[in-house]
Amino acid sequence: MPPSPDAGPAPTVDQATVDQATVDQATVDLLGLLAYGELTAFERMATDARMSPTVADKIALAKMAAAEFAHFQAISDELDRLGVDRELAMAPFIAPLTAFHNSTAPADWLESLVKAYVGDNIAADFYREIAARLPSPSRELVLKVLDDTGHAAFAVERVRAAISANPTVAGRLALWARRLVGEALTQAQRVGVDRDALTGLLVGVGDLEALAAIFNRIMAAHGRRMAALGLSA
Amino acid sequence: MPPSPDAGPAPTVDQATVDQATVDQATVDLLGLLAYGELTAFERMATDARMSPTVADKIALAKMAAAEFAHFQAISDELDRLGVDRELAMAPFIAPLTAFHNSTAPADWLESLVKAYVGDNIAADFYREIAARLPSPSRELVLKVLDDTGHAAFAVERVRAAISANPTVAGRLALWARRLVGEALTQAQRVGVDRDALTGLLVGVGDLEALAAIFNRIMAAHGRRMAALGLSA
Numbered sequence: 001m002p003p004s005p006d007a008g009p010a011p012t013v014d015q016a017t018v019d020q021a022t023v024d025q026a027t028v029d030l031l032g033l034l035a036y037g038e039l040t041a042f043e044r045m046a047t048d049a050r051m052s053p054t055v056a057d058k059i060a061l062a063k064m065a066a067a068e069f070a071h072f073q074a075i076s077d078e079l080d081r082l083g084v085d086r087e088l089a090m091a092p093f094i095a096p097l098t099a100f101h102n103s104t105a106p107a108d109w110l111e112s113l114v115k116a117y118v119g120d121n122i123a124a125d126f127y128r129e130i131a132a133r134l135p136s137p138s139r140e141l142v143l144k145v146l147d148d149t150g151h152a153a154f155a156v157e158r159v160r161a162a163i164s165a166n167p168t169v170a171g172r173l174a175l176w177a178r179r180l181v182g183e184a185l186t187q188a189q190r191v192g193v194d195r196d197a198l199t200g201l202l203v204g205v206g207d208l209e210a211l212a213a214i215f216n217r218i219m220a221a222h223g224r225r226m227a228a229l230g231l232s233a
Numbered sequence: 234m235p236p237s238p239d240a241g242p243a244p245t246v247d248q249a250t251v252d253q254a255t256v257d258q259a260t261v262d263l264l265g266l267l268a269y270g271e272l273t274a275f276e277r278m279a280t281d282a283r284m285s286p287t288v289a290d291k292i293a294l295a296k297m298a299a300a301e302f303a304h305f306q307a308i309s310d311e312l313d314r315l316g317v318d319r320e321l322a323m324a325p326f327i328a329p330l331t332a333f334h335n336s337t338a339p340a341d342w343l344e345s346l347v348k349a350y351v352g353d354n355i356a357a358d359f360y361r362e363i364a365a366r367l368p369s370p371s372r373e374l375v376l377k378v379l380d381d382t383g384h385a386a387f388a389v390e391r392v393r394a395a396i397s398a399n400p401t402v403a404g405r406l407a408l409w410a411r412r413l414v415g416e417a418l419t420q421a422q423r424v425g426v427d428r429d430a431l432t433g434l435l436v437g438v439g440d441l442e443a444l445a446a447i448f449n450r451i452m453a454a455h456g457r458r459m460a461a462l463g464l465s466a
Binding site for chain 1 (some may be wrong): 269272275276280282283287288289291292295296298299301303305308320324327337
């Protein structure tokens with residue numbers, strides 16, 4: 001992975017300067033990012049299912065993976081509807097998403113559960129913040145896809161049980177979650193530098209204070225998930 | 234993998250001696266075998282998708298994998314309907330299916346395509362022969378699941394194109410297909426020795442000639458698929 005250049009503080013731009021062309025490129029970018037994100041999440045979860053200690057766990061993770069593929073299909077269909085080549089739309093995000101997954105390959109079953117829960121949800125929160133600024137009906141589609149997870153309870157229950165059986169596990173998993181967030185931020189910054197239209201949507205919120213509020217919302221939700229797992233954020 | 238004992242020729246048993254209890258255990262066995270077969274096929278295809286040379290190929294293999302998971306769901310639901318614990322039903326088949334996949338891990342994208350096409354279809358043909366002897370509605374469900382593949386064209390097209398670009402590939406892939414069949418037969422024999430009820434259904438066809446006919450049908454279909462790929466069987 002090449003070192004990410006310093007993005008520096010986002011410049012403040014008035015919402016009115018975000019014109020239709022920018023929004024359209026941003027829509028394509030977000031859909032492309034989401035599509036490839038779901039496709040790689042599918043692949044990685046299905047691969048991680050091989051580490052599952054029981055058949056029931058294997059089935060649960062495989063089900064989560066299959067749901068990710070259904071999401072990929074929904075996003076791909078939306079790109080088709082917009083007349084956008086889905087491979088072209090995904091292309092800019094292959095390198096950062098591959099780099100993220102390569103640098104965060106879970107070493108065991110618990111790490112893969114934490115990645116599925118913490119990693120997926122922090123990404124989803126970030127996508128949601130951008131999606132809220134997209135035109136209809138892409139906005140509604142993206143928000144619907146992001147809401148359809150429903151696998152939180154499974155991961156939380158398994159991780160809590162593992163910590164309860166062996167409390168020393170908590171320290172290792174908390175470090176792991178921190179690494180996941182760090183790598184995600186590194187790649188998000190890389191995407192932000194390369195994709196002006198996507199960044200433009202967030203910059204379009206008007207001021208650094210609003211941008212900080214978005215970041216704080218995402219990190220607060222992350223903290224609640226870590227607490228649910230029984231891990232210190 | 235422990236060496237499989239020699240199963241020897243199957244004894245001839247009259248169809249009438251295959252009583253209801255045997256058929257019921259055979260139904261549970263076949264559904265359990267199929268369920269775990271679909272689950273592992275899902276896992277392996279999704280893993281193999283990481284070797285795909287293009288995003289389009291990755292999507293195509295991921296789609297095949299997701300279809301396998303849908304099949305797993307359908308078979309699991311049938312086990313639920315019969316009041317059978319699905320994990321207990323799958324348990325006897327974990328070792329042979331794991332051994333099969335561990336001994337046939339594709340080294341590259343073309344090997345994974347040949348495995349998805351040749352391996353899946355020869356297994357499907359074998360399951361179909363057994364399923365035809367199951368009671369309704371399990372019979373219809375299994376036959377429906379087995380028919381819903383529709384990914385043949387993709388694998389055939391890719392493998393033929395690869396051979397056309399580099400004819401020396403054909404020899405290697407033909408050897409690979411032969412190894413797949415050999416490993417599948419080894420594990421099928423292992424299952425046959427362990428699972429009397431399942432074997433009983435096939436033995437119930439009445440005589441060795443009928444059993445030979447089943448084997449010949451399966452191998453003839455395999456030969457046609459190899460020819461479709463441009464490989465010598």
